[in-house]
Amino acid sequence: MHYVFQFGVVQDNWRILAEGALATLWMSVAALALGLLIAMACTYAMGSRVRALRAVVRGYIEVIRNTPLLVQLFIVYFSLPALGIRLDADEAAVLGLALNFGGYATEILRSGIEAVPHGQVEAATALGLGRMRIFRHVVLFPAIRVSYPGLAAQFILILLGSSVVSAISAEELTSTVNSLQSTTFRSFEFYFAATLIYLGMAAAARLLLDTVYWAGFTRGRPGLGGGRA
Amino acid sequence: MNRDFGPTELVFLLAALRWTVALTLVAFLGGGLGGFAVAMMRVSRLRAVRAAATVYIALLQGTPLLMQLFLAFYGLAVLTGVRLDAWPAVALAFTLYAAAFLGDIWRGTIEAIPLAQWEAATALALPRWHILRRVILPQAARIAIPPTVGFLVQLIKNTSVAAIVGFVELTRAGQLMVNVTYQPMIVYPLVATLYFAICWPISFAAGQLETRLNMKGNRA
Numbered sequence: 001m002h003y004v005f006q007f008g009v010v011q012d013n014w015r016i017l018a019e020g021a022l023a024t025l026w027m028s029v030a031a032l033a034l035g036l037l038i039a040m041a042c043t044y045a046m047g048s049r050v051r052a053l054r055a056v057v058r059g060y061i062e063v064i065r066n067t068p069l070l071v072q073l074f075i076v077y078f079s080l081p082a083l084g085i086r087l088d089a090d091e092a093a094v095l096g097l098a099l100n101f102g103g104y105a106t107e108i109l110r111s112g113i114e115a116v117p118h119g120q121v122e123a124a125t126a127l128g129l130g131r132m133r134i135f136r137h138v139v140l141f142p143a144i145r146v147s148y149p150g151l152a153a154q155f156i157l158i159l160l161g162s163s164v165v166s167a168i169s170a171e172e173l174t175s176t177v178n179s180l181q182s183t184t185f186r187s188f189e190f191y192f193a194a195t196l197i198y199l200g201m202a203a204a205a206r207l208l209l210d211t212v213y214w215a216g217f218t219r220g221r222p223g224l225g226g227g228r229a
Numbered sequence: 230m231n232r233d234f235g236p237t238e239l240v241f242l243l244a245a246l247r248w249t250v251a252l253t254l255v256a257f258l259g260g261g262l263g264g265f266a267v268a269m270m271r272v273s274r275l276r277a278v279r280a281a282a283t284v285y286i287a288l289l290q291g292t293p294l295l296m297q298l299f300l301a302f303y304g305l306a307v308l309t310g311v312r313l314d315a316w317p318a319v320a321l322a323f324t325l326y327a328a329a330f331l332g333d334i335w336r337g338t339i340e341a342i343p344l345a346q347w348e349a350a351t352a353l354a355l356p357r358w359h360i361l362r363r364v365i366l367p368q369a370a371r372i373a374i375p376p377t378v379g380f381l382v383q384l385i386k387n388t389s390v391a392a393i394v395g396f397v398e399l400t401r402a403g404q405l406m407v408n409v410t411y412q413p414m415i416v417y418p419l420v421a422t423l424y425f426a427i428c429w430p431i432s433f434a435a436g437q438l439e440t441r442l443n444m445k446g447n448r449a
Contacts, residue, residue, distance in 0.1 A: 003307040066382065066428035067421040068389035070400055074417045078407065082414035163293035167393050174295060188303040195296040202291045 009184050010193045020176030021197050027172055028159040030094045035101030035158075036151075042106040043113065043143075044135060057106065064103025070164050072096050077168040093170035097158055104154050105147075112147035113139055145217050152209040156202050163198070173197060234410045239419075245402030246423060252388045252398060255320050257381060260327020267332025272339050274357075282332065289329035294387055298322045298394050315396040323388065330380055338373040339365060375439035382428045382435070389424075399423060 010017070042057045064072070076099070077092035087095060116139055124138045144151075166175035173194055181190040232238070270282035289297065301322035305313055342365050350360040392401035403420035407413045 003310070062429060062432075063421070063425065066386075066432055067424045068386040068400065070389045070392065071403070071417060071421045071424060074400075074403070074413070075421060078413035079417045160291075160293040163295040164390055164393065166295075174293070188300070188307050191296055191299040191303060195292045195300060198293050198296060199288070199291045 003188075005189060006186055007189050007193070009186050010189050013180055013184075016176060016180065017173070017193065017197065020171075020173035020194075021201060023176075024159070024162055024172040024174075024198075025201065027090070027094055027097065027165070027170070028155070028162050031097035031101055031158055031162070032155050034094065034098035035105055038098060038102030039105035039109055040140070042102065043109045043140075046106070046110055047113075047135070047139075061103045061106055064100055065107070069096070069100050069161055070167060072100055073165060073168050089165075089168050089170040092168060093162070093165035093172075096168075097162055097165065100161075101154060101158050105151055108147045108150040108154065109143055112143035112145075112150075115146045116142050148213055148217060152206075152213070155209065156205055159202055159205055160198060232409050234406065234412045234415045238406050238410060238416075241406060242399065242402050242416075242420065242423065245397055246399050248396070248398040249385065249388050249400075250427075252319065252323060252391060252396070253381070253385050256323035256327045256384055256388070259320075259324035260331050260384075263324060263328025264331025264335060267328055268335035268339060269361075271332065271336040272361075282336075286329045286333045286336075289326055290333065294322075294326055294390050295393060297326055298390060301325075302394050315391070315394055319391045319394065319396045323384070323391070326387075327380075327384055330383070331377065334376045334380060335369070335373055338369040338376070341372060342368050372442060375435050375442060378431060378435040378438060382431050385428055385431075386424060 042060065045053050045057045048054060073093065073096040076096040077087065077089065080087070080092075120138050121134060124134045129138070162172060163174040165172060166178055169175065177190045177194040181187040184190070267282050267285060270278045271286075273279050273282075298319060302315065302318040305318050305321070346364055346368070347360060350364045355363070388398055389400040391398055392404065395401070397405070399420055403416050407416045410416065
């Protein structure tokens with residue numbers, strides 16, 4: 001083995017790496033926000049009386065869950081322009097990640113909703129609440145509490161999985177490292193550094209999400225305390 | 230002149246599908262062996278052994294698969310001094326990745342077996358290895374099947390990431406076909422359809438297995 005590791009060049013480029021990491025965080029959070037909107041709309045549609053609507057949502061979930069994220073991104077970025085939908089790489093990346101997150105999140109929210117006893121909906125109906133208000137206050141919010149741990153885990157998967165958007169030339173940590181290593185020829189060092197940054201971001205996100213869960217959902221609820229999101 | 234997407238191109242995709250399947254099988258079998266070792270380490274009596282397995286799982290679950298692929302690819306190049314082709318690096322990375330996830334899934338199922346089973350077996354003076362092999366693992370194996378089958382779907386889909394390091398499997402073949410036909414609106418949906426055709430039946434089976442297991446559990 002004649003290779004000499006040189007991490008100095010990684011240190012020299014720390015500012016560029018930090019920018020890439022921020023782009024990854026921003027992209028993941030944007031995908032989370034958009035994906036949650038998609039998931040809420042789909043969850044609402046799943047409760048619809050229109051069978052065709054339910055079938056469309058079911059199909060969307062099955063397609064998302066049974067095809068690779070990378071291929072989903074290729075379709076959003078390369079195939080959609082044929083239909084006249086033209087997005088730049090960063091927009092396509094956020095949309096692709098959001099569609100992916102939305103599919104899983106719908107499934108997670110749905111099982112959360114199934115955990116809400118039907119008697120509560122009947123009670124709310126008896127109190128004369130409208131459909132929308134019942135959905136929001138009686139079904140959705142308690143369901144979010146039950147679904148939170150699953151959604152948090154799914155967000156971490158998106159944060160780490162977002163590294164593949166480099167393949168559609170979106171700008172984030174992995175694409176930053178790709179170009180740094182190609183000009184410095186210090187491939188292993190840069191990928192090693194990027195791996196550590198991802199590890200740190202995932203750990204920080206986990207800590208934050210757990211704290212939010214603890215502060216927002218478990219206070220004053222014996223039996224839920226100390227739970228890990 | 231551009232080629233249109235036709236039977237020849239379809240055959241190329243189907244041929245590349247073999248490599249998706251081959252990579253999945255190597256990772257699933259290798260990862261199965263590794264995952265069993267990781268799960269055993271996680272329930273070891275030695276704290277250091279448990280800690281090592283915990284760190285291993287946390288590292289592989291806390292970093293992107295793509296980074297693991299790059300590290301394996303350039304790491305092997307550093308170790309051997311030559312740049313190998315993608316296959317050994319990709320096979321190694323996916324095996325280590327699968328070992329971490331299967332190890333964690335199986336740890337969960339072992340820990341799901343009630344402690345009373347351990348206590349009863351200990352009271353019968355069975356040696357620890359016997360307790361595991363004859364009492365705990367047979368019960369754990371039963372509940373491990375649905376999540377293990379579920380992970381297989383995850384693995385098949387994730388082999389697509391190998392396309393990024395240049396390993397020619399289904400997704401990479403799709404990219405190559407787009408390069409010659411300029412018809413991404415045909416090729417990528419078709420690639421997605423092929424993945425779906427493999428993954429959906431397995432997902433469905435995993436769901437059925439889980440339902441059946443839950444029903445059995447309720448009856449008992």
